[in-house]
Amino acid sequence: xxxxxxxxxxxxxxxxxxxxLAPSGIELVPQTALGIAAADETGRSFVDNAxxxxxxxxAHARLPAIADxxxxxxxxxxxxxxxxxxxxxxxxxSDEQNLKRLEQELALVPNDRRGARYVCAMVYVRNATDPSPxxxxxxxxxxxxxxxxxxxxxxxxxxxxxxxxxxxxxxLDPGVKNAMSHRGQALRALLAAxxxxxxxxxxxx
Numbered sequence: 001x002x003x004x005x006x007x008x009x010x011x012x013x014x015x016x017x018x019x020x021l022a023p024s025g026i027e028l029v030p031q032t033a034l035g036i037a038a039a040d041e042t043g044r045s046f047v048d049n050a051x052x053x054x055x056x057x058x059a060h061a062r063l064p065a066i067a068d069x070x071x072x073x074x075x076x077x078x079x080x081x082x083x084x085x086x087x088x089x090x091x092x093x094s095d096e097q098n099l100k101r102l103e104q105e106l107a108l109v110p111n112d113r114r115g116a117r118y119v120c121a122m123v124y125v126r127n128a129t130d131p132s133p134x135x136x137x138x139x140x141x142x143x144x145x146x147x148x149x150x151x152x153x154x155x156x157x158x159x160x161x162x163x164x165x166x167x168x169x170x171x172l173d174p175g176v177k178n179a180m181s182h183r184g185q186a187l188r189a190l191l192a193a194x195x196x197x198x199x200x201x202x203x204x205x
Contacts (some may be wrong), residue, residue: 002025002049002064003025003026003027003029003063004026004027004028004029004063004064004065004066004124005029005030005031005034005036005055005057005058005064005065005066005122006028006029006030006031006057006065006066006067007031007033007039007053007056007057007065007066008030008053008067008068009030009031009032009038010154011049012153012154013183014028014030014078015174016174016177016178016181016183016184017066017068017183017187019174019178020178020184020187020188020191021058021187021191024191024194024195025061028066028141029061029063029100031057031061034060034061036056036057036060036061036107038053039052039053039056039057040127041069041083043069043083044118045083045084045121046069046070046071046083046120046121046123046137047069047121047123047137049067049069049074049121050069050121050135051052051123051125051133051135052066053067054066054067054070054123054124054125054133055125055128055129055130056128058125058126058128058130058188059128060197062127064124064125064126064127065124066122066123066124066126066190067122068120068121068122068123068183068186069083069120069121070085070118070119070121070182070183071083071084071085071086071118071119071186072085072116072117072118072155072156072160072204073092073100073116073118073119074106074114074115074116074117074144075113075114075116076106076109076113076114076115077105077106077187081098081102082119085098085155085156086098086155088100088101088102092194095154097146098155098156099155099156099158099159102156102159103159104145106144109144111143111146114143114144114145114193115141115142115143116141116142116143116144116160116189117139117140117141117142117182118139118140118142118156118160118169118180118181118183119137119138119139120137120139120181120182120183120185120186121135121136121137121140122135122136122137122183122187122189122190123135123136123188123190124193124194125192126146127163131172134190134193134194136186136189136190136193137185137186137189138181138182138183138184138185138186138187138189139164139182139185140180140181140182140185142160142161142162142169143161143163144156144159144160144161145158145159145161145168145190147159147162148168148170149167149168149170149171150167150168150169150171150172151170151171152169152170152171152172152173152174152177153169153170153172153177153199156169157170158170160199162180169181170178
């Protein structure tokens with residue numbers, strides 16, 4: 001089994017990513033378990049931030065690293081919150097505070113103008129200076145609901161409405177969400193890329 005540091009201490013992300021990677025033989029170790037502080041997210045894109053986080057974790061853990069950067073883009077807000085999704089209401093804002101700000105900004109926006117998408121960039125680096133990281137992206141289209149629904153998920157999930165299912169992301173069974181979500185898409189692409197390297201996952205170092 002290959003140990004890989006996950007450049008996050010978010011328990012929700014650890015569970016979602018761990019469930020998808022479970023059959024791969026990868027043992028995910030959250031960076032917080034190794035005493036590694038979060039990297040500064042100064043990038044201008046999801047990919048930039050994911051690479052910053054992965055290289056930071058790999059340097060401190062001396063292990064390969066997986067990192068993601070994800071967020072929500074709202075059409076009527078010209079793509080905001082985007083890379084600032086986790087700190088939309090401030091540098092140390094909670095999920096509740098970020099969600100409340102989004103709801104306030106969209107309070108008077110009609111249903112036909114509430115289109116949005118979740119975006120995820122997922123990266124794997126063999127070490128902190130890896131010159132050819134594996135980079136994969138996923139996108140999940142939907143719209144922002146007028147009211148919160150559901151108790152699953154995290155972040156903006158209670159208002160992210162999936163039209164083809166008639167449910168918010170927070171109402172979905174975790175297995176269904178993983179099959180559809182931006183993070184699930186990016187992770188499966190990353191796993192396929194890893195399995196295609198040399199003789200498979202065990203040969204990646």
